[in-house]
Amino acid sequence: MKLKELQNLGVEELVLKEKELKKELFDLHFQRKMGRVEKPGRFKVLRRDIARILTLMKERERDGTAKKQ
Numbered sequence: 001m002k003l004k005e006l007q008n009l010g011v012e013e014l015v016l017k018e019k020e021l022k023k024e025l026f027d028l029h030f031q032r033k034m035g036r037v038e039k040p041g042r043f044k045v046l047r048r049d050i051a052r053i054l055t056l057m058k059e060r061e062r063d064g065t066a067k068k069q
Contacts, residue, residue: 003052006056011057024042024046
């Protein structure tokens, strides 16, 4: 996801998106252990998207601009 897309989301939506991405990352790790990952490049994308979300949430918390949409 792009940062601009994430900035338009509210806090609850960011939390839900983070949970979805973490679940997908968990599933990919499980597939890796089973030996059949179709898109290994997806690991990097998921980790970066999760980091973007966490960074954005931390910035909003620090600035006090937590939008609840």
